Amino acid sequence: MQATTVRAGAAVSAAPASAAGRVNRVRRGDVTTRHRWAFLLPGAVLMGVLGLFPLFQLVWMSLHDVTQATINAPTWAWAGLHNFAAGFTSGNSWPALGRTLVVVLVVTVLGMAAGFAAAVALRTSGRWSGFLLGLMVFVWALPPVVNGSVWKFLLGDDGLVNTVLHGLGVSQPLPFLYDPTWSLFSVAFVGAIAVIPFNALVYRAALLAIEPEVFEAASLDGASRWGEVRHVMIPSVRATTAVLLVLTIVYAFRSFDFIYVMTYGGPGTATNTLPFLGFLQAFAQYDFGLGAATSVLAVILVLVLAVVYARSIRKEEKD
Numbered sequence: 001m002q003a004t005t006v007r008a009g010a011a012v013s014a015a016p017a018s019a020a021g022r023v024n025r026v027r028r029g030d031v032t033t034r035h036r037w038a039f040l041l042p043g044a045v046l047m048g049v050l051g052l053f054p055l056f057q058l059v060w061m062s063l064h065d066v067t068q069a070t071i072n073a074p075t076w077a078w079a080g081l082h083n084f085a086a087g088f089t090s091g092n093s094w095p096a097l098g099r100t101l102v103v104v105l106v107v108t109v110l111g112m113a114a115g116f117a118a119a120v121a122l123r124t125s126g127r128w129s130g131f132l133l134g135l136m137v138f139v140w141a142l143p144p145v146v147n148g149s150v151w152k153f154l155l156g157d158d159g160l161v162n163t164v165l166h167g168l169g170v171s172q173p174l175p176f177l178y179d180p181t182w183s184l185f186s187v188a189f190v191g192a193i194a195v196i197p198f199n200a201l202v203y204r205a206a207l208l209a210i211e212p213e214v215f216e217a218a219s220l221d222g223a224s225r226w227g228e229v230r231h232v233m234i235p236s237v238r239a240t241t242a243v244l245l246v247l248t249i250v251y252a253f254r255s256f257d258f259i260y261v262m263t264y265g266g267p268g269t270a271t272n273t274l275p276f277l278g279f280l281q282a283f284a285q286y287d288f289g290l291g292a293a294t295s296v297l298a299v300i301l302v303l304v305l306a307v308v309y310a311r312s313i314r315k316e317e318k319d
Contacts, residue, residue, distance in 0.1 A: 062293040068286035083293035100273040106188035107252035115199025140197035148261030151190045180270035206240040246309040274298040
């Protein structure tokens with residue numbers, strides 16, 4: 001009877017203690033949540049001012065008739081979807097969208113494949129690996145204006161590339177920047193070269209995270225170097241590939257700086273992608289409403305990819 005009374009008393013005293021513990025944990029959770037919001041608030045406000053407000057202004061401008069004469073007017077005339085329709089009926093938006101997709105395809109395929117190949121080649125540590133990694137970081141960190149200017153000289157008629165080709169037996173210089181087809185693929189190639197170092201560095205970090213025992217087991221099973229790449233490396237970096245793929249596509253969709261420096265949209269309109277077409281419509285033709293509408297189309301495409309990127313990140317965190 002006495003033992004039963006003692007156990008009952010212990011249970012009664014433990015119940016308030018456990019309840020108090022739960023209350024304390026809830027309070028600590030509330031404090032932690034408030035601290036998180038306190039740290040997130042300045043960044044959210046900054047992003048809202050510098051990101052969301054200009055985006056809202058862009059959308060608002062695309063729905064109005066805004067020209068050089070009315071840009072400073074108190075109110076703008078409502079145009080609705082006229083600017084979007086005008087871009088397609090004038091025959092400019094569809095070709096620009098096609099050129100944008102070509103650039104995205106070239107940059108994505110070349111940037112992803114060459115980035116992974118470079119990461120595989122530089123997976124080991126050594127003097128040459130360190131030198132090449134430093135060189136890749138240097139190329140990646142170069143400002144696009146400087147990088148594009150260098151490539152503009154390299155691909156010119158008297159540039160290094162045509163000089164080497166002439167030495168190999170090519171009689172006439174190739175019109176890398178003066179032919180409609182060559183110029184589009186030239187700016188896409190330069191964009192791919194610029195993104196390769198970033199992809200290689202991310203891929204290399206993912207490859208270095210693979211346990212050495214996995215390669216030892218593959219070697220004991222008789223796997224060749226290509227077998228290791230195919231059956232060990234590629235499956236191990238699948239999540240990294242999904243994230244890098246979205247980032248590379250977004251980077252390619254934002255193609256502007258290399259086009260501006262190397263071709264300025266030419267020859268003719270051969271390298272007018274959606275972002276650059278919006279720039280020309282707004283700041284060369286001074287039709288700010290039409291340029292805003294074209295830019296909104298590019299923003300929509302990037303936002304779709306941003307949603308895919310966020311879902312890929314969330315899935316990777318769960319895995």
